[in-house]
Amino acid sequence: MTAPDYQKALGRKIAAERRRRGLSQPELARMVDRSVAWVSQVERGVRKVDRMSVLEALAAALDVPLAELAAEAPVVAAVTEEPPGAGGLRLVLSGAYALRAMLDGRRPPAISTLRSKTRKAWDLTHAGRYTELAGLLRGLVPDLETAARSLPEKQRAEVSELVAATYQACSAALAKLGEPEAAWIAADRAMAAAERAGNPMLVAAGAFRLVFVFLNARHYDQAAETARTAAQAL
Secondary structure, eight states, X not given: OOHHHHHHHHHHXXXXXXXXXXXXHHHHHHHTTOOHHHHHHHHTTSSOOOOHHHHHHHHHHHTOOHHHHHTTOHHHHTOOSOOTTHHHHHHHHHSOHHHHHHHHOOOOOOHHHHHHHHHHHXXXXXXXXXXXXXXXXXXXXXXXXXXXXXXXXXXXXXHHHHHHHHHHHHHHHHHHTTOHHHHHHHHHHHHXXXXXXXXXXXXXXXXXXXHHHXXXXXXXXXXXXXXXXXXXXX
């Protein structure tokens, strides 16, 4: 069977399991954090699923064993190398930037620069340019941590919102890269920063992100609990 044949077989399997669960293409797309067009192309066999992390996300959303989907895509199942950008993003979360910000006394960039770089982080996340994202965050996260502790009090709420948005972008990227533990850490930091900003809607957005992390990792009870408690609060 050729690679295109495998793609078509996998697409038919995904479509059948989606219908079995009573899901529409838009619903499945939201569950795996992809576009409706992407789901349609995969089901028609015109787009390749080329990462194990993506196959795992589909298996979790469809509530089927990974082996059932991998059997239709042996080329995908054999992929074990770490996706580009994953290691760099984990390192971003490993740095003691908050401690450095407390002790080194350096001045942060202007808040307009921090806003621009935070928007860029989300642009790179949406584009799937994770290696570039990791490079950007290696500089942006320390700058944000410094700004959150050194800018005038009246600006700190906005800086905390930027910290939250940046960690959300990091969490979204790590979830797509199949790094649920690191994505969980980033989502938790995003929620903590949103709380410091006094922005309940941004805290809720962080909870929404965390639900997707749990779903991708097949931690369904945790996903349900996060969604339930957030909904009750709202």
